[in-house]
Amino acid sequence: MFGAIFGLGPLELIIIIAVIVLLFAPAILPKLVRRAGDSVKAMREMTDNFQDEKGDGKEAEPKAEAKKKKE
Numbered sequence: 001m002f003g004a005i006f007g008l009g010p011l012e013l014i015i016i017i018a019v020i021v022l023l024f025a026p027a028i029l030p031k032l033v034r035r036a037g038d039s040v041k042a043m044r045e046m047t048d049n050f051q052d053e054k055g056d057g058k059e060a061e062p063k064a065e066a067k068k069k070k071e
Contacts, residue, residue, distance in 0.1 A: 008016070021029075
């Protein structure tokens with residue numbers, strides 16, 4: 001199913017990637033997780049805003065603005 005890359009099968013590649021992650025994770029992992037979380041948050045806000053705009057034709061305020069008004 002998966003072709004060998006550089007003569008390595010999928011299991012060997014997974015093991016190599018796991019070792020690299022274990023070696024470099026303490027330095028890089030927190031930054032990567034933070035960026036991933038920010039990206040997911042931004043995508044959720046964009047989809048929510050799009051759904052609000054597309055919605056049923058009503059004027060709906062974006063959730064970010066609604067949160068600010070509540071505070």
